[in-house]
Amino acid sequence: MKNFMIVDDSMMIRMNLKRIFEGCGHKVVAEAANGKEAVEKYVQHKPDVITMDITMPIMDGIEALKEIKKADRSVKVIMISALGQEVKILEALNNGACHYILKPFKEADVIRMVESVITTPETAAI
Amino acid sequence: MKDYACISAEEKVAGFVISGHTVQIEENGEYVAELFNSMEELEGVVVLKNKVPVGLIMKTYFFQKLSTPYGNSLYGKRPVSFLMETAIVTVDVNDDVDEISKLATNRAYSNLYDYIIVTQNASYRGVISIRQFLVALSDRNKEQLVELKLQNEKELSLISSLREKTQSVRNLLDNAGQGFLSFGADLMVKSEYSSECCKIFDSEISDQNYLQLIAPYFDDGKKSILLSILESFFAAREYICESAYLSLLPPEAVVNGRSIFFEYKRIQGITGKDVMVILTDITEKKEMEKALEQDRETQRLIIKAITCKSELIQLINDFDGALQTSFGLYENQSDRKEFLLHFFRTIHTFKGDFAQYSFHNAMRTLHVFENRIQSLLNSSEIEIREIEEIINDAKDASILKIDMDTAEASLGSGYFSESRDISITEERMAVVFDDISAIISDGEKEAVKNAYHRLKHRNLKTILLDHKDYITYLAGRLEKGQPEYVVTGDNVYIDSNIYSPVLKNLIHIFRNSLDHGLETEEERVLLNKNPCGTITCAIKRNCDRFSIEISDDGQGIDVEKLKAKAVEKGIFTEGQLAEMDKAALFDLIFIDNLSTKASVSQVSGRGMGMSSLKNECLQLGGSISVDSEQNKGTKFTISLPLFH
Numbered sequence: 172m173k174n175f176m177i178v179d180d181s182m183m184i185r186m187n188l189k190r191i192f193e194g195c196g197h198k199v200v201a202e203a204a205n206g207k208e209a210v211e212k213y214v215q216h217k218p219d220v221i222t223m224d225i226t227m228p229i230m231d232g233i234e235a236l237k238e239i240k241k242a243d244r245s246v247k248v249i250m251i252s253a254l255g256q257e258v259k260i261l262e263a264l265n266n267g268a269c270h271y272i273l274k275p276f277k278e279a280d281v282i283r284m285v286e287s288v289i290t291t292p293e294t295a296a297i
Numbered sequence: 298m299k300d301y302a303c304i305s306a307e308e309k310v311a312g313f314v315i316s317g318h319t320v321q322i323e324e325n326g327e328y329v330a331e332l333f334n335s336m337e338e339l340e341g342v343v344v345l346k347n348k349v350p351v352g353l354i355m356k357t358y359f360f361q362k363l364s365t366p367y368g369n370s371l372y373g374k375r376p377v378s379f380l381m382e383t384a385i386v387t388v389d390v391n392d393d394v395d396e397i398s399k400l401a402t403n404r405a406y407s408n409l410y411d412y413i414i415v416t417q418n419a420s421y422r423g424v425i426s427i428r429q430f431l432v433a434l435s436d437r438n439k440e441q442l443v444e445l446k447l448q449n450e451k452e453l454s455l456i457s458s459l460r461e462k463t464q465s466v467r468n469l470l471d472n473a474g475q476g477f478l479s480f481g482a483d484l485m486v487k488s489e490y491s492s493e494c495c496k497i498f499d500s501e502i503s504d505q506n507y508l509q510l511i512a513p514y515f516d517d518g519k520k521s522i523l524l525s526i527l528e529s530f531f532a533a534r535e536y537i538c539e540s541a542y543l544s545l546l547p548p549e550a551v552v553n554g555r556s557i558f559f560e561y562k563r564i565q566g567i568t569g570k571d572v573m574v575i576l577t578d579i580t581e582k583k584e585m586e587k588a589l590e591q592d593r594e595t596q597r598l599i600i601k602a603i604t605c606k607s608e609l610i611q612l613i614n615d616f617d618g619a620l621q622t623s624f625g626l627y628e629n630q631s632d633r634k635e636f637l638l639h640f641f642r643t644i645h646t647f648k649g650d651f652a653q654y655s656f657h658n659a660m661r662t663l664h665v666f667e668n669r670i671q672s673l674l675n676s677s678e679i680e681i682r683e684i685e686e687i688i689n690d691a692k693d694a695s696i697l698k699i700d701m702d703t704a705e706a707s708l709g710s711g712y713f714s715e716s717r718d719i720s721i722t723e724e725r726m727a728v729v730f731d732d733i734s735a736i737i738s739d740g741e742k743e744a745v746k747n748a749y750h751r752l753k754h755r756n757l758k759t760i761l762l763d764h765k766d767y768i769t770y771l772a773g774r775l776e777k778g779q780p781e782y783v784v785t786g787d788n789v790y791i792d793s794n795i796y797s798p799v800l801k802n803l804i805h806i807f808r809n810s811l812d813h814g815l816e817t818e819e820e821r822v823l824l825n826k827n828p829c830g831t832i833t834c835a836i837k838r839n840c841d842r843f844s845i846e847i848s849d850d851g852q853g854i855d856v857e858k859l860k861a862k863a864v865e866k867g868i869f870t871e872g873q874l875a876e877m878d879k880a881a882l883f884d885l886i887f888i889d890n891l892s893t894k895a896s897v898s899q900v901s902g903r904g905m906g907m908s909s910l911k912n913e914c915l916q917l918g919g920s921i922s923v924d925s926e927q928n929k930g931t932k933f934t935i936s937l938p939l940f941h
Contacts, residue, residue: 183816186823257522257545265529270541275817291537 176201176218178209180227191281206230210238221248225259233263240267247288308394314415317424322346326372326380341412344381348420352381355411390417401427476576480507481566482531497576499553514550539563556580595703597655602704609654610713619643633679641670642909649804653767656700754790761834771811778818778829786836789843795940798913805906806847806933814851814931841939848932854925859885883923887911
């Protein structure tokens with residue numbers, strides 16, 4: 172069981188992800204509707220895994236990712252992105268995001284991604 | 298080889314030590330002579346003084362001494378110290394064997410075969426007979442040679458079996474029908490790749506830069522990101538990230554006329570991680586999918602052509618007429634923008650109409666024209682030449698030809714031109730009915746008049762139900778659940794000719810409901826709504842007017858987005874919007890060019906349909922209004938006068 176934070180400006184997406192994560196036996200400890208809120212709630216709740224929308228008002232997902240990673244390198248952040256945002260996704264990965272999910276997503280894909288992020292060791296065996 | 302060198306270097310003296318024979322320094326020569334006489338093979342004896350070797354008497358040397366004149370008497374009774382060689386060579390039992398060879402061979406020729414004395418902690422331990430040492434060494438060398446030979450043979454067979462294996466793996470890869478190649482951080486394609494790669498790229502690819510190899514097949518936007526992605530991949534330290542990077546690489550491209558699917562995998566190379574690329578030719582698969590989709594489209598088209606023949610003929614004629622009207626308008630219209638807007642609306646409306654009747658090619662062609670007109674409208678300076686180009690293209694395009702030909706290929710040529718229904722003009726029909734009325738009684742006249750009306754009039758419910766197929770089709774395309782489509786209320790018979798401009802434009806309401814209003818099945822379940830949603834048309838008759846209420850139970854109109862769009866397009870200022878009431882804000886939806894959809898799809902999003910619908914209602918002396926509630930749904934109410 173891991174603690175999750177869901178960051179997305181769409182309530183619908185947040186509800187949807189929350190249902191999926193809880194269905195897998197995880198706990199959603201915080202939700203945020205923009206990057207600024209995400210950074211604040213991160214400090215409060217210290218989740219293990221964060222799903223982060225890229226395009227959001229006030230502070231976008233990439234800025235929030237940078238802020239959060241500055242505070243804690245080990246937190247796992249999965250970006251949520253629309254199709255055609257490869258450049259943004261690349262920027263996020265280069266700034267410490269560990270993977271991404273494309274919208275619209277299928278429940279099974281989300282579950283597979285989250286499990287692989289949780290179970291894969293951070294560094295490759297050399 | 299290396300193994301043996303190690304063994305010999307580390308081998309200790311101990312392995313060659315024999316116990317040997319010793320005498321104490323006090324013994325005399327006769328005792329030694331007895332020893333040599335009793336043991337023929339004895340090469341020499343070591344002289345000890347309190348366990349410590351002090352001298353050596355070798356047999357040959359001893360008898361040489363004794364055989365001299367008086368030798369026997371001279372040495373026989375005297376202590377061995379007179380006889381012994383004191384320049385002895387000693388080694389420690391733990392010394393390396395190398396040491397023996399060195400020490401032994403550094404001696405005078407006459408002493409070459411003298412024992413080497415072995416001590417342990419300075420006390421006597423034994424001797425090494427050079428003779429036996431050489432024999433042992435040569436035996437060992439022989440063993441080593443045999444071992445070496447075996448080893449060599451093994452290696453050779455390994456190499457050949459490796460070659461065999463490489464070849465068979467290569468055969469497997471070459472015949473798998475897929476291209477396999479790999480590259481490391483320098484991006485140079487490694488020499489081991491399958492032959493299919495050469496076929497795909499139409500050249501040898503080894504030692505080429507992978508990016509340069511594939512760049513010609515991607516557009517500039519993709520090209521620029523390819524390098525960044527690969528650089529990030531090779532720099533990445535986190536395992537999970539690596540697969541994320543690779544999945545960002547574009548998976549498909551047309552290479553030398555074939556559709557190629559690119560699959561990237563991380564593999565462990567000798568010096569670090571490498572990327573393996575699996576190339577699959579999916580041209581046939583794609584063509585098959587396309588053909589299948591075309592078959593489906595054709596089927597829908599034929600069903601429509603059969604079930605809605607008369608409407609389709611009407612639509613085809615209307616379209617021709619509308620195009621002619623537009624072209625005529627261009628001749629007489631001085632305001633280019635005004636003309637283009639009108640032309641755009643016409644094309645947009647007919648795009649929707651033809652979609653309803655599964656004229657997919659026409660729909661696509663019209664969509665292209667729409668795009669061209671739109672970009673002209675967006676440009677600051679509209680050139681006459683550009684407008685005329687579009688008009689000429691529209692004249693030449695035979696926009697409907699492909700779909701009509703497709704239908705006629707199944708239904709017989711001339712299907713759309715020679716209707717089996719008797720078709721006469723309205724004026725002609727009026728004359729016929731007048732002629733009939735002139736010869737019948739007054740009582741019968743009423744019945745004839747009704748019959749005449751029935752011929753011209755159709756039940757509005759039936760007309761509205763015709764939209765069901767289109768809604769089903771559209772919901773499928775938008776990957777929404779199939780909504781329930783309900784038509785209820787009063788039976789109102791109308792002359793479809795009069796109302797057709799409004800009725801045709803109703804399609805925009807359905808499109809908006811499906812595209813913007815109704816949520817996806819998943820979202821609806823979350824909101825405790827029934828998964829598929831409902832679109833209801835309710836007809837009310839009220840004296841000489843009637844109304845159609847079209848409602849959905851979707852998420853409602855997003856007023857904030859409408860407002861933002863209105864400001865963005867410069868139609869209203871925020872101050873003006875702040876003073877508007879709810880109804881006025883909803884009315885924004887009927888303004889040209891105002892769509893809250895972020896991108897324009899073939900389905901909806903131009904924000905033109907709603908304005909043409911409103912125009913047509915007003916033309917007929919009717920009205921249209923909209924009401925909406927967040928998460929409850931949206932309701933359009935159209936009120937029209939009833940003409941007979």
